[in-house]
Structure formats: C-alpha cells, structure tokens
Amino acid sequence: MSTQYAPRVQAPTEERNPRTTEIDLVPTIELLRMLNAEDHKVPEAVAAVLPQLARVVDEAAARLGAGGRMHYFGAGTSGRLAVMDAAELIPTYGLEPGVILAHHAGGRAALETPVENSEDDPEDGAREAAVVTGADVAVGLTASGRTPYVGGALRTARAAGAFTVLVSANPQAELAQWADVHLAADTGPEAVAGSTRLKAGTAQKLILNTLSTALMVLLGRTYSNLMVEMSASNAKLRGRLLTILTEATGEPTDVCAAALAAADGQVKTALVALLADVPPLHARDALAAADGRVRPAIVALGAAGQAVGEVSA
Incomplete structure (x- = not known):
C-alpha cells in the first residue's frame, strides 16, 4: 500500500520559527536559552484566553454541580495531558471517578x-463521544x-446537546465551528517546527490546570487555598491532612488530631466542627445541607446558634 502525500495549509505551530533556525549550530547553553525564550511566550498566550476560560469554568461548574460530567478528547501529547489532568483530580480533590473522563485516541x-x-479517524472520536x-x-x-x-468527538457531543470547548494553538482552527467556546492560545511557531509537545503542549497543560483547579474551587472542594477533599491514601497524605487542619483552624496539633479522629478522618467535618465549635454530627449535617461547602456550613451553624441563643434569652 502506498502512502499518499498531499500539501495542506500549515497550522501556526508547524511554521518555521525564524528565531531558532541555528538551534543545531549554537553552544548548548545558547540552545537552552532559545528554548527558554520560547517558553516565556506561553503564559501570555494563556492569559489572553482567560475571559473565554472563565465562561467554560462557570458552565462546567453549573453542569457538574447538577450531576453532569466533563469529557476530554485528545490525541498524542494533547490526549496524554488530558489523561493526567483527569487522573490527578481524584486523589487531590477527592473527586469521584467518572466525573471527569479523558478519552485518548488509540x-x-x-x-x-x-x-x-x-x-486520523473521526469515527473513532464519534464512537468515544457516544457516552456524552x-x-x-x-x-x-x-x-x-x-x-x-x-472533530468527530466534538460534532457528536454537540449533537447530543453538550457544552463543547476546543483548546488549540490555532486562532483559525477549523474545528472551532463545533465549539461553543474556542480557547486559542496563540503560542506561534515551535522552536522545532511542528513539535507541539513544546509551547503548544505547555499551554494546554496550563489551561487544563487552570480549568480543573478553578472548577474544584467552585464546586467547594477547597477551603481558602487548602485541599479539604484530598484522599489520605498513604502516611504522607494523612500527615498533610493534619497540617491542613492546623493551618485552617490555628488549633494545636493534638486538638486537630483528636477532631480528625472524631470525624472518622473526614477533614471537612473536623474543620467545620472546630471552626463552629460543634460536634462532628452537627458539622456533617451542616455540610450536607450546604452541598459540601465549608464556609456556608459554618455560616449556617453560626446563624443557628445565634437563633438558639435569642430564643433562650
């Protein structure tokens, strides 16, 4: 079977970078400086799409909060980054498996x-998206x-009524027609033409980090900037839970350890119990009524305590 070659319009990442044409001639330190100088362009490219990303985060928070799921679809570097992002949310934020799913071509x-x-198979993407x-x-x-x-995945997802997002490094991406929001981080030509594991991949990593972290915050899986839904699956993480509790409450380690034990290791319950000065059972009930969010639970317990005091008076 012969391989067919045909010209096509180059994506920005495939264009030749005029700043790195001598990358194979310069001393090693200069080569590294060239790569580093290109990397410095990534945060600015991501910053330019933050307004659009905010819309994605808000929509995703609303849909996941109502029981929906988020699906990533990618191939090669893009797909591997998506798999990593989805997997790491489970231990870091105690996210239930299956809420955020990564689908990788192949x-x-x-x-x-x-x-x-x-x-190259749009039908494969469509089959993967059949669950959306x-x-x-x-x-x-x-x-x-x-x-x-x-493209096959986005078309199928959109036909199902899902909210669709495209993350690319091409402002003129042809698949943008299937996306409600296009996050086009314009990172330009790569240091090595077409090697999108470089700037484009870094931009995708930053966008995924920002999207999923902001989503976890909006879903109440943090208190301040602390991970209060983290799964304590080993000794290191159990120690970290105790550290989180002491930092959030200002209480001594022994008091926090006792509160954590009384709360059956549930750091949110222990946190609310300590901050609102209530038994773990009351803290657990308040969290359930507040959809698992710490601050509203504390406010509700404070209001309830004030009401009880007013009645007693």
Whole structure:
C-alpha cells in the first residue's frame, strides 16, 4: 500500500520559527536559552484566553454541580495531558471517578506507545463521544485545531446537546465551528517546527490546570487555598491532612488530631466542627445541607446558634 502525500495549509505551530533556525549550530547553553525564550511566550498566550476560560469554568461548574460530567478528547501529547489532568483530580480533590473522563485516541495502549494514525479517524472520536449527554461538557484538545478524532468527538457531543470547548494553538482552527467556546492560545511557531509537545503542549497543560483547579474551587472542594477533599491514601497524605487542619483552624496539633479522629478522618467535618465549635454530627449535617461547602456550613451553624441563643434569652 502506498502512502499518499498531499500539501495542506500549515497550522501556526508547524511554521518555521525564524528565531531558532541555528538551534543545531549554537553552544548548548545558547540552545537552552532559545528554548527558554520560547517558553516565556506561553503564559501570555494563556492569559489572553482567560475571559473565554472563565465562561467554560462557570458552565462546567453549573453542569457538574447538577450531576453532569466533563469529557476530554485528545490525541498524542494533547490526549496524554488530558489523561493526567483527569487522573490527578481524584486523589487531590477527592473527586469521584467518572466525573471527569479523558478519552485518548488509540486507547490506553497509545499512552505509552504512540499510535499516531489513530488521530486520523473521526469515527473513532464519534464512537468515544457516544457516552456524552446533553448534561455534559466536552473539551477537545488539538494544537493544530484540526485533528479528525477530536472533530468527530466534538460534532457528536454537540449533537447530543453538550457544552463543547476546543483548546488549540490555532486562532483559525477549523474545528472551532463545533465549539461553543474556542480557547486559542496563540503560542506561534515551535522552536522545532511542528513539535507541539513544546509551547503548544505547555499551554494546554496550563489551561487544563487552570480549568480543573478553578472548577474544584467552585464546586467547594477547597477551603481558602487548602485541599479539604484530598484522599489520605498513604502516611504522607494523612500527615498533610493534619497540617491542613492546623493551618485552617490555628488549633494545636493534638486538638486537630483528636477532631480528625472524631470525624472518622473526614477533614471537612473536623474543620467545620472546630471552626463552629460543634460536634462532628452537627458539622456533617451542616455540610450536607450546604452541598459540601465549608464556609456556608459554618455560616449556617453560626446563624443557628445565634437563633438558639435569642430564643433562650
């Protein structure tokens, strides 16, 4: 079988970078400075799409808060970054498995061994997106903005009524037509032409970090800037839970350890119990009534205590 070659319009990431044409001639330290100078352009490119990203975060928070899910679709570097982001939310924020899902072209095998031709199949993307519903969010990640696998997934998700998002490094991405929001981090030509594991991949990583972290904050899985839904699956993390509790309350370690034990290891329950000065059972009930959010639970307990005091008076 012969391979067919045909010219196509270059994506910005595929263009030749005039700043790095001598990358193979310069001393090592200069080579590193070239790469580093290109990397410095990424945060500004991400900052430019923050207003659009805010819309995505708010929509995702509303949909996940109502029982929906968020799906990532990507191939190659984009897909691997998506898998990593989804996986890390489970231990970091105690997120239930299956709430945020990553779909990678080529399946699990492609995570370690590249299956690059898998990204050319829009039908594969459509099949993967068959599980998406109108209650969900679908995020397609492709540096070029034209990966067929991602296109098939976004078209199917949009037809199902999902809120669709495209993350690319191409402001003129052809797949933007299937997205409610296009997050186009314009990182420009790569230091090595077409190597999107560089700036474009870094931009996607930053966007995913920002999206999922902001989403966890809006869903009440932090108190201040502390991770109060973290899964304590080993000794290090159990120690970190105790540190979080002491930092949040200002109480001595022994008091926090006792509160954590009384709360069956649930740091949110222990936190509310200490800050509102109530038994763990009352703290747990207040959290349930506040959809798991610490601050509203404390406010409600304070208001209830004040009401009891007024009645007694």
